Amino acid sequence: MNKIKHTRIGLLIMISLSINSCAKDFLEEEDTTRYSTEYFETAEGIEALAVSLYGNIRWHFGYEWAYGTTLYGTDEFTNANDLTNELWNTYDSRFGPLGASPETGAANKNVTSPSDLWDQLYYGIASCNTIIANANKISNDEIRNRSLAHAYFLRGYNYYRLTAQYGGVVLQTEPAKGVIRNFERASEEACWEQVISDLRNAYTHFEGEIFTYGKGITWTKATAAHFLAKALLFRSSERNDSWNSSYKVADFNEAIDVCTYAINARGPLTNNYSDLYANWTGIDCPNEQLDEILMAAGHNADEATKGRFGNRTYNYFTPQFSSFSGGWVKRGVWIGGMDFQRCRPTEYTYSVFNHVDDARMWKTFKTVYGTNNVVNNALGVNAGDPGIIMILNTKDDHTYDGYTFGAYVQSPNWKDDNSRLPEWTVGSRQTKSSGNLTSQVGKYVPNVSVLYQNGQYVAPNFKNQSICNFFAGINKTDDGSRTAEKGDAHRDVTMARLSETYLLRAECYVRLGQYGNAMSDINVVRNRAQWKSGENRSFYSDGSQAFENNTLNTGSAATNYTNSNLNMNTYYLSNPTLPVTTAASNLELTAFPNNLPAEDEDVLSKIGATTDYDRALNFILNERTRELLGEWQRWETLSRTGTLIKRAKAFNPEAVNITANKHELRPIPQTFIDGLLNDDGNNLSDEQKAAWQNPGYN
Template sequence: MKKNHLYIYFVALTVIISACNKKLNEYNPSGITPANMYTNAIGFETLVNAAYSYDRFWYGKEEGVSVSEMGTDIWTSGSGDVYPQLTQYLNLHSVGSNTASLSLLWDNFYAAINLCNTGIAGVNAVTDYTDAQKKMREGELRFLRAFYYWHIVETWGGVNFTTAPTVGVVTTANRTPVDTFYRQIFTDLQFAVANLPATTSDYGRVTIPAAKAFLARMYLTRGMNAEAAALANDVIKNYGFSLLSNYVDLWNMGNLKNKEVIWSVDYSTNLTLNDLATNAYPQGHSRGSNSDHLLYLMVYDQVNTAALIRDIPNGRPFNRYMPTLAYLKMFNRNFDSRYEGSFQSLWRANKAGGGFKVGDTVCYATPDTVKDIASKKYKVYDVTQVYKANGASLQNKFYVSLSKFKDSTRASLAEAQSARDVFVIRLAEMYLVAAEAKYKQGDLDSAAYFLNVVRKRAALPGHTNDMVIASAQVNLDFILDERARELGGEQLRWFDLKRTGKLIDRVRTMNPDAVPVSPDDTLRPIPQKQLNAVTNKGEFTQNKGYQ
């Protein structure tokens, strides 16, 4: 694969990818040239399927998580964090433009954009597609282009933009207004809505409701609140989706393809199919499958090695991230099932030893204050053991751990790959989009209604009424708290705070570890190698505040 100096890639024809279970599989037509491959259906299917696969650089990957969840009000660094520049804004403005995660994402999002542009420009030349098939595949590519451009423009702002395919070496980059990005995003999504099917038998492909749901998110992002509310409500009512009865059931590995999921990245249960061919991407390595299950787990296997050793049910702990104290305190644990449905606080002996029998409590973590800790037989990590008085982290090895992404179906305790699908859009988000849009329109009764649907689903048995809020309780901070309770870890948080103008305020107030945050941090730094590569350095410059 050739890459140009702008790191926008022309995708070669030797791509061999198994993008999903048995769906979206790519074909290697050996010996066929670009001039004729994309003019027949088999070749063009390869292009479309490859365009989907770039979402795997973001969803379920540490690089994407570090950009979309970290540096917010709800997460801080675990002791294994490899990107503290993004989690805590440490030296981000002096060395941040060299952050490896940002370079990886920049390179591959622009590779995805170029592939989409190539397909959109060439779809009408496919000789053995019907007109309907051409429109459908163009709808998929336009959705994906909008999807990737949203990640680009929100992460880096008004950077390089084009809808034309790039072939060969390009040595200049443009600075394009954010509004231009969004005009194209809306145009592409509206085309997708008009031309995609309502359902698909190829799980993982986008559909009309997926396009409408993402468009509702885009309308909300741009302050088009009436449109956002109407479209979110359309998806809620008209496409057969429903909230699962129990929040915890969302994370059951045997129940991933359920009625709440509008669109997901479909990772294969055959892990070898997720290890993408090394020649498929310009980075020259495979992306593997979902690694979310590793990132949020504390090192429980270091608490008491006589009685608690690493095993499959407790997960493989990479110890990258831990919740802020403010996040844990957002949950009313007496009423809300999402605390226990999202976090692990208790670890039991899985080995007899050190005075413990198998099944005995060995470790307990809590945001509360526990009296007489010294008298406990088991180890306690209460608020005084984990956080300072101001909420900053005191130690970051042992803590309440996000567990909803764990995968107990892994074949071995050392297995780092997971077959867990990543939910990119699910129905609960549509209720929350509608609630925020209605709040911004001044309709607090409707906002409370949409919030209460989500909250009542989350109620512990017998506490449904306790979870119901009145319209007078609705404000932007409450909505953001509700989104954190419902969607924490699902790669939306940084965008939520940026969209609502709350990033700086809430990080400074609720995440003392990240107090270096500044107004410039509503954009990420452009990778330094991109800046070095262009010849029009006076025009294509670094984002404000970064060196």
């Protein structure tokens, strides 16, 4: 490989002295930029720098790159009418090493550049290098080992993200001395060796589940175990099959061992799936400290967690409700999400769930908005009536075949057959035994759409839009604690959970041909997903409820909150032949990988998965959707398993330009390549620059 020099400050050669930290008891650290480098050779200084590493992960959730680099262009999400990061989803000619701008065809200036992630990850690595290099100067064993654990973990995590996204990258593992450095692009094999080495070191140095810098969001031995397992699995997965054969068995067995540590140390799973996301009640609430959460980007009301270090994720998963409702449902801090319509679920995402028995579906999708702004009383609507309703029916449901759905003033041939429509509440925060959507043809009914009519997927056809802005969004980021409509959210962003650890271990068992062990782990996750006896299947909640403790919850804002958040879903409208029930459901597998649930068999048929191994692997990918939907890792998972191209082509209608042997990796930022110099100080030639770039992007 060509050895090169780089003169760009802020990539590999910057010592990171200004990263902020997270969670209340370690958010208020001093500004480290006012200290000399000698300060970081002391116990106090090295620990301050270790604490500051938590700030580096908050960046991931501060802007459009949060979903652009992780969720777009996959089987789960596609773009809606907002086209900010459309090119990350469509893989069109604008997607390349230069990035995009309005001048080159991007929708606006907010589009994510390939350099965004690259720069920030190296920024964190520089701080880790300083800690690791200075650790032997610290005589206090506890501080030294704790700081090393954090530094090895973040460096391993950052190189994990770099390698997962870009393939082989530059490995800088020592503090830079000066602004000009000689380095080379390492192979992907060497990069995974570095990632695994760092995470092994972190796993060794962490002292079990001792929380040192905070509560549940603090990195621990289980956190390191989880990501070590992910790195081992990545190295020995399909994307690296050209060179990884000698690693596979040992990697899978080691991953099983470390997963087992995390499961034993932090189990069992949280009993109610809603407690992980939907039942978020405000800043630093108890649900942010659940043992199941292995890693989170911590946020609260402190100034250090605002701006580009703030949590903007509440913007990205809700439909454009204030627009298509004709003003009947206006947005505000009382609704936990903004209507920026970035991430629209695909047909696959809705259909991969068991709509009757899987509680995760109804504890995740927001299907009802209440009217908070009565535009025209003559239509017979009242504040607090359902204003937007998304019916998540299945392909074989023909209840609504003759119905006309659409915008807020329905056409006269809207049908409401009371003998078929389930019971529904109008103007109440709970479901009860009275009321329907409407009882008179031609009267006001909510903005309504369904997934299927006449066996056809019609959800994208709402109002005959070219790209639909009406969909059921997910609630994992909703935050009613915001103090401004577009202000930062205050809730933590979960980055790793124990249920994923079970699925990682199950995948390792699949790869070793141990299908029975894999099924046992999968069933742990699916058993939690079942309805429990006594649960009200029509009840819905999300992080909007944090508004109850918001200082803005007064006057008209309080009324808007009550009218908007009706705590109901469309479970019975979506399953119209099902009688009201509070019985427990059953999702447990009894055979694997054959005789799978119908929703999985449909997916496997569409992608042609026929061997036991392909069926098992793709079932786990389906289960990851059901369990981890929207949790910032889908693109990397599909790239790792060699399924990105096939599943995106099968299930994402907008990903029409995705290309094999190209889009499994991201382009190396052109700004980085252009800053490289040869040893003689001259710029790289065009041929040398092309050699640095990933295949297909020149």
